[in-house]
Amino acid sequence: MLRTVIIGTGHVATHLFHAFYGANTVEVVQVVGRRESSLAKFAGAVAVSHNFEQLADADLYLIAVKDDAIAQVSAHLTHKKGLVAHTAGAMPMHCLLPENRGVFYPLQTFTAGQPVDFATIPICLEAQNKASLGILQQLAATITEKVYEIDSEQRKKLHLAAVFVNNFTNHLYNIGETLCQQAHLPFDLLRPLILETAQKVQSLSPTQAQTGPARRGDQKSIQAHLSLLANPIHAELYKKISQAIQKHYEEEL
């Protein structure tokens, strides 16, 4: 059994706790967080503490706190024997102060209250040495078969790519919803299209899947669309993304 302490009480910490709970190769021995109120939801199932001086001894400390707090939290662990790993996409492994360090980054968007199927989620691992990598691999294997070894530089770029396909995509959905509202139409009309657009690239490359006026170089449709956009921010995004699509396929020729 891999004795594990989870530090943090947010979405990632909570989803990981539930994923490990009941696994027969991992035992979460403690959840640690600064705020007592956030610990309440764990208190019935596991030992909790809001005092970093009372950290249990463990094989692994998993830090799932805000990026800015990772280094500071890791300072409490320099005297511990166990492996210390963070779960952040954008932070290098070396922001952790203990020398026995690693990264356990689940590449997914987590929402409070929405269950997650970890079996579908890639876990990106990095470790200071082979023994520590082995521990992280053991942990990852309990929840998914999609395990990747990725260094800090790659992970930084992967996290940036995730911002494009997740945060920025969601904003395009948001614009879609706004345009529906302006036409007194329900957003439900767009939901199946949104899902199919995502499903299409599960097997195809996005380059193959691209359609639309910009892909066809259809300036008449582009102008007609621009004339419909009352919000100048929407119009500018429409122009910029259309230009980017046209440029992408020009380069291909």
Add this chain to the structure above:
Amino acid sequence: MLRTVIIGTGHVATHLFHAFYGANTVEVVQVVGRRESSLAKFAGAVAVSHNFEQLADADLYLIAVKDDAIAQVSAHLTHKKGLVAHTAGAMPMHCLLPENRGVFYPLQTFTAGQPVDFATIPICLEAQNKASLGILQQLAATITEKVYEIDSEQRKKLHLAAVFVNNFTNHLYNIGETLCQQAHLPFDLLRPLILETAQKVQSLSPTQAQTGPARRGDQKSIQAHLSLLANPIHAELYKKISQAIQKHYEEEL
């Protein structure tokens, strides 16, 4: 039985043909297209013709051709008694010359060779009169329960919204793939995140689902991301979309 002629041989025509084939309230009596080679795939199952002078008599003529060709094709139908409807999002109903006209617009992205579940697809209807609307409703009901009455002005805006959530979103996936390639990482890493991002807004509003550096106003992360983007087009899109997100939530406060 609703005797129907499908005019066109592209993705929309083909998917509609398969959806109606075997339905017990619709009979596709003919498929008409200019190019004989494109008609071959229908020839075993239904009467085909590439001659607009040989159009069968029918209750309904469904025009699924390129936007620019709709008016011209409809000119061959002015002497027919049946209802003439096109399937285009961006074209007004009045681009059809026959007076007995309507629109049957399935809001989805169609790919050659990929099966479509029409039950999940909204069909947007418009018609010149109530009787014609009834015919289109009967047709739509054979393939989906998601039937909406939407006029030409609304449909134009809906089609524009669809460009944002489908074509533009796909380009963001494309950028994600490019960034992965630059870091020597497989696009497979992003696929589950893409799907979850789309699944999240099936129940939530995109406004609720928004996360990321721009949403948090996290300038440090934004600057770090911009410094990673080697392609100036990617950097500009990153900036513009981040500004749009920040602006959206400022306005909300």
